[in-house]
Every structure is written in C-alpha cells, then in structure tokens.
Amino acid sequence: MKRNEDELERFLDRALAEYSEAPREGLEQRILANLATSPAKTRWPSAWLLVPACAVLISGAVLWLKPEKEVPAPTVVNTVVPTAPNVVPPKTLVVTVAKQPKPHRPKPRVTQDSTAAPRLPTFPSQPDESQARMLLQFVQGSPQTAQQVVKEEEDFQKLVAQNFQDSNHTNGLETR
Amino acid sequence: MSSVAMASRENILEVAQRAETTIEDLVREHARTVFRVAYSVVRNHADAEDVAQEAFLRATRHGRLESIENPRAWLVKIAWRLALDKVRRAPEEPLDDVVDTLRSAEGPLDEALLQEQRTRLLRRLIATLPSDLRQVIVLSTVEEMANADIAQALGIPDASVRGRALRARRMLKQKLASWLEKTL
Numbered sequence: 001m002k003r004n005e006d007e008l009e010r011f012l013d014r015a016l017a018e019y020s021e022a023p024r025e026g027l028e029q030r031i032l033a034n035l036a037t038s039p040a041k042t043r044w045p046s047a048w049l050l051v052p053a054c055a056v057l058i059s060g061a062v063l064w065l066k067p068e069k070e071v072p073a074p075t076v077v078n079t080v081v082p083t084a085p086n087v088v089p090p091k092t093l094v095v096t097v098a099k100q101p102k103p104h105r106p107k108p109r110v111t112q113d114s115t116a117a118p119r120l121p122t123f124p125s126q127p128d129e130s131q132a133r134m135l136l137q138f139v140q141g142s143p144q145t146a147q148q149v150v151k152e153e154e155d156f157q158k159l160v161a162q163n164f165q166d167s168n169h170t171n172g173l174e175t176r
Numbered sequence: 177m178s179s180v181a182m183a184s185r186e187n188i189l190e191v192a193q194r195a196e197t198t199i200e201d202l203v204r205e206h207a208r209t210v211f212r213v214a215y216s217v218v219r220n221h222a223d224a225e226d227v228a229q230e231a232f233l234r235a236t237r238h239g240r241l242e243s244i245e246n247p248r249a250w251l252v253k254i255a256w257r258l259a260l261d262k263v264r265r266a267p268e269e270p271l272d273d274v275v276d277t278l279r280s281a282e283g284p285l286d287e288a289l290l291q292e293q294r295t296r297l298l299r300r301l302i303a304t305l306p307s308d309l310r311q312v313i314v315l316s317t318v319e320e321m322a323n324a325d326i327a328q329a330l331g332i333p334d335a336s337v338r339g340r341a342l343r344a345r346r347m348l349k350q351k352l353a354s355w356l357e358k359t360l
Contacts, residue, residue, distance in 0.1 A: 008349050011286040015298035018291050019317040023211040024221065027228070031203050034229050035236055 198241040203232055206248050210255045212318040213329075217259035219299060227262060231255040249328035252321070256311075256329055268303075269296055275359050285356075301351045309344035316341050 139146040207228060214227035231254040235241065244250050274293045281288035289297070302310055315326045316337075323337045330337075 005349075007285050008352055010284065011294070011352065012298075012345065012348055014286045015294040016313075016317050018295055019216065019298060019314075020212050020319055021215050021221070023208055023215075023225065023228075027211055027225065028203050028207045030225070031207055031229055031232050032200060035199065035203070035232060038233055038236070 199232070199236050202235060202241065202247055202251065206251050207232070209248060209318065209320045210251050212320065213252050213255045213315065214259040216314045216318055217256070218263050219295075223262055224259070227255055227258045230258050246328060249325055252315075252325065252329040256315070269299070271297060271300060278356070278360055297352075297355075298348075301348050301355065304351060305344055305347060309340050309347060312337055312340040313344035313348070 210231050211224050211228045214231075215221070215224035218224050218227060231251055234254055235247075235251060238244075241247065274289060274297050277289055277293060278285075286294065302313060305313065311330055312326060315321050315329065316323075321329075323334050323341075327334045327337045332340075
C-alpha cells in the first residue's frame with residue numbers, strides 16, 4: 001500500500017509530539033524526599049588515586065622494615081710461616097677476598113707491603129727469642145740497674161696516667 | 177560559647193541552608209525537564225523517575241551548585257547519560273499488533289493506530305537511526321528543549337542540531353515508507 005508524503009508527514013508530526021510524556025503528579029516532592037533520605041555526602045578519592053598511594057605506602061614500609069644485609073668481612077688468609085730466628089720472611093702473601101654482595105660498596109683494600117715483617121700466626125705475639133736472651137743476660141749481669149729501669153718505667157707510667165686524669169677533669173669542667 | 181564559635185556556627189548553618197535551597201530550587205525548576213529527557217530514552221515512567229532521582233542525587237554530591245553556569249543543560253546531560261546506560265539493557269518491543277491493525281485499517285495512517293502503537297512504531301524507527309541523528313531527534317521531542325539546550329547537552333554547535341534534526345526527520349520518513357511497503 002502506497003502512502004503519500006503528506007500522510008507520512010502527518011504521522012511523524014503526531015508521533016513525535018506524543019513521544020514525550022509528562023511525569024506523574026508529585027515528582028518534585030518524591031525527588032526531594034529521596035534526597036533527604038539519601039546518605040550524607042562522602043567524598044572518597046577515586047580508586048586510581050588510592051591504588052598508587054597504597055603501593056607507595058606498602059613499599060615504603062617494606063623498605064623501612066627490611067633488615068640491612070650484613071656485608072661479610074673479607075677473609076684474609078696468610079701463609080703460615082714458622083717464625084724462627086734468622087729466617088727470611090716470605091715475600092708472597094696469599095690474600096683472598098670474599099665476594100661482595102653489593103657491587104657499589106668499595107672493596108676493602110689490602111695492601112701488600114713486602115718490606116713489612118709477616119704477622120705472627122698467634123696473638124699475643126711472642127717476643128723474639130734473640131731479644132729475650134739478650135734481656136735475660138742483661139738482667140742477670142746487672143740486676144740493680146734492671147730493677148732501677150723497671151722502677152723508672154713504672155713511675156713514668158704513673159705520671160702519664162696522672163696527667164691523663166688531670167686533663168680529663170679539666171675538660172669536663174670546661175664543657176659544663 | 178564564644179562569639180567566634182557562634183559566628184562560625186552561624187556561617188556553617190547559613191551555607192548549609194543556602195546549598196539546600198539551591199538543590200530544592202533546582203528540583204522544583206528542572207525536575208520535569210529532566211524526567212522528560214529520561215523518559216524520551218527509557219520510555220518507562222518508573223525508570224525515567226529513577227533516572228531523574230539519580231541525576232539530582234549526583235547534583236547534590238557534586239556540591240557547589242551555585243558555580244554551575246547552566247544548571248538545566250548540566251542536569252539534562254547527566255539524565256541523558258544515565259538514561260542511555262539504563263536503556264541499553266531494554267529488550268525490543270514487538271510490533272505484531274501494529275501490523276495487524278494497519279492491514280485491516282482504512283483511512284489515514286495516523287488515525288488508524290492508537291497513540292501507544294504510534295509511539296511504539298516511531299520508537300522502532302528511531303532505533304534504526306545513526307546515533308548522532310537519534311540523539312538529536314529524541315531530545316527535540318522534549319518540549320522544553322530548544323535547539324540551544326540540545327546543543328549544550330550534546331556538546332555540539334546549534335547549527336549541527338538543526339542540520340541533524342532535519343536529516344533525522346527525512347530519514348525517519350524514508351524508513352517509515354519503506355517499513356510500510358515491506359510489512360503491509
């Protein structure tokens with residue numbers, strides 16, 4: 001069935017005019033009543049702000065609580081050389097340094113001094129036997145002089161100790 | 177209570193009262209337009225009222241209502257978007273009874289159908305329009321909406337509204353003619 005243009009136009013005019021519809025009575029009152037009972041306004045930051053903020057807080061807490069890794073002390077191994085009198089000290093010193101876990105930390109510097117005497121394997125180090133023998137000969141040969149030397153040494157130590165105490169006392173007064 | 181505290185309390189109460197008055201004014205002034213805009217999309221009283229409620233609730237949550245330049249256009253835009261979200265889930269209405277009526281009817285097309293049938297047929301035709309034309313023709317059916325209001329709500333120039341409305345109407349006529357020819 002063919003419809004003419006006017007008929008179509010009229011239909012559209014009428015249908016479009018009827019397309020909108022008025023609300024039921026009391027719409028404003030219902031809206032206002034609903035607004036009055038709606039929960040109070042709470043303005044939370046949106047999730048895209050909360051998530052990175054939480055991430056930063058958590059990572060900060062982890063870094064704060066994480067115990068700092070102890071760097072193991074380098075192990076220095078000396079060749080055990082018996083120190084006998086008139087023995088030429090060995091010139092080579094084997095040094096091994098443990099691997100460092102953090103590369104940015106400076107490695108401990110181990111200097112090899114070929115002229116220095118090798119450290120003794122035990123502590124306290126024992127006196128050289130030749131010197132001990134000479135001291136024994138001196139004490140046995142002139143005991144009075146030896147006693148006097150010992151006494152003078154003790155007096156000197158006492159004097160040093162006394163001076164040290166005095167200076168400490170003076171500093172303490174000044175700082176107050 | 178000190179005078180400063182009293183003054184602060186007075187200010188708070190005054191500001192709160194002003195804000196309340198503003199929302200109340202908005203509701204009284206624009207509720208019907210907002211409802212009609214919502215209804216033009218959802219085609220259902222209950223849903224349109226829900227949309228209107230939600231639009232004003234969002235307006236309340238926004239705060240600083242006095243700073244909004246054109247509250248009507250702003251509310252219409254909110255209602256329009258809310259209504260579009262709601263209508264996406266709506267099923268398509270059947271037109272079998274419209275076809276039956278038209279087959280048996282004589283006389284002019286607009287008088288043959290009931291108002292509800294005319295509206296259902298128009299709705300089906302509008303649904304087939306491109307979205308830019310559909311938006312304009314739907315909003316232009318709301319009697320309170322002038323071209324400037326539609327332009328503001330959709331964020332397009334006034335001239336575009338006029339052009340789209342004309343194209344939409346022309347296309348509706350073609351679709352109606354084609355539908356009638358195919359169906360009857």
